[in-house]
Amino acid sequence: xxxxxxxxxxxxxxxxxxxxxxxxxxxxxxxxxxxxxxxxxxxxxxxxxxxxxxxxxxxxxxxxxxxxxxxxxxxxxxxxxxxxxxxxxxxxxxxxxxxxxxxxxxxxxxxxxxxxxxxxxxxxxxxxxxxxxxxxxxxxxxxxxxxxxxxxxxxxxxxxxxxxxxxxxxxxxxxxxxxxxxxxxxxxxxxxxxxxxxxxxxxxxxxxxxxxxxxxxxxxxxxxxxxxxxxxxxxxxxxxxxxxxxxxxxxxxxxx
Numbered sequence: 001x002x003x004x005x006x007x008x009x010x011x012x013x014x015x016x017x018x019x020x021x022x023x024x025x026x027x028x029x030x031x032x033x034x035x036x037x038x039x040x041x042x043x044x045x046x047x048x049x050x051x052x053x054x055x056x057x058x059x060x061x062x063x064x065x066x067x068x069x070x071x072x073x074x075x076x077x078x079x080x081x082x083x084x085x086x087x088x089x090x091x092x093x094x095x096x097x098x099x100x101x102x103x104x105x106x107x108x109x110x111x112x113x114x115x116x117x118x119x120x121x122x123x124x125x126x127x128x129x130x131x132x133x134x135x136x137x138x139x140x141x142x143x144x145x146x147x148x149x150x151x152x153x154x155x156x157x158x159x160x161x162x163x164x165x166x167x168x169x170x171x172x173x174x175x176x177x178x179x180x181x182x183x184x185x186x187x188x189x190x191x192x193x194x195x196x197x198x199x200x201x202x203x204x205x206x207x208x209x210x211x212x213x214x215x216x217x218x219x220x221x222x223x224x225x226x227x228x229x230x231x232x233x234x235x236x237x238x239x240x241x242x243x244x245x246x247x248x249x250x251x252x253x254x255x256x
Contacts, residue, residue: 004043007050010064012040014057017073018145028056058141073144074130081128082154089162092155094121095130099147104137 015025022040026033029052039045054060077085085092090113097107108118119136126133132140149155172179186194 007064008040008043010059011053011057014059014063018057020057020145025053025056029053058145060140073147074142075144075147076150077130077153077155079150079153081130082150084128086154086158088124090117091121091124092158094118095125098125098131098139098141099143 015021020028022036023033026036029036029049039049054064085095093111094107094113104118107113108115113121122131122133122137122139125131129142131142134140149159168179170177
């Protein structure tokens with residue numbers, strides 16, 4: 001197999017693994033869908049274009065040269081992995097931040113983790129096979145862009161029992177904070193329409209702000225309560241920092 005074909009196969013495999021369409025990739029790198037199709041069909045594109053594609057998909061040079069079967073990514077952790085995370089809230093916090101592309105300096109400054117403690121957490125996550133860690137701060141995520149926490153799993157239950165109550169007990173009076181609460185009785189038809197609207201608009205809205213990627217199924221009800229939140233990263237940080245106990249492509253290596 002030629003080097004060019006191997007690189008193309010790796011890129012296409014990464015697209016499938018991350019469930020990214022040609023259109024999605026085109027939007028990410030600022031070109032037309034037709035251009036992406038042509039590039040990945042002919043393989044006749046510049047190093048700049050290759051760099052844009054790799055950056056969008058979180059691929060490194062080593063990723064491009066490894067066997068396709070070695071490039072598998074994690075879309076969901078095992079139950080034992082999640083239980084290991086919730087056993088140490090700081091490890092869980094760092095996992096969430098790394099999955100959402102926070103960098104080393106942002107993590108240690110926002111959450112007041114010292115470097116030694118942070119490195120110990122990275123080593124633990126490497127043991128759990130959630131990241132690949134290379135000292136001093138090089139981290140490669142093993143989670144896919146469409147990664148999600150287990151439905152009703154350990155992290156989901158920890159979030160609902162510990163973090164949700166603490167979060168909504170906040171004053172929401174800081175810069176960029178807002179809380180709006182709306183209650184109303186809905187018919188089954190209106191409820192179905194409301195849920196469909198949430199399913200349609202929530203992914204794009206959540207992609208635009210920091211969030212905890214945890215999904216929750218809901219049972220049918222004739223009464224719905226809609227809570228709309230707006231918050232800055234600092235607001236989320238303040239919420240988590242209130243109590244020490246409260247503490248998504250594989251990505252390429254980065255200064256975490």
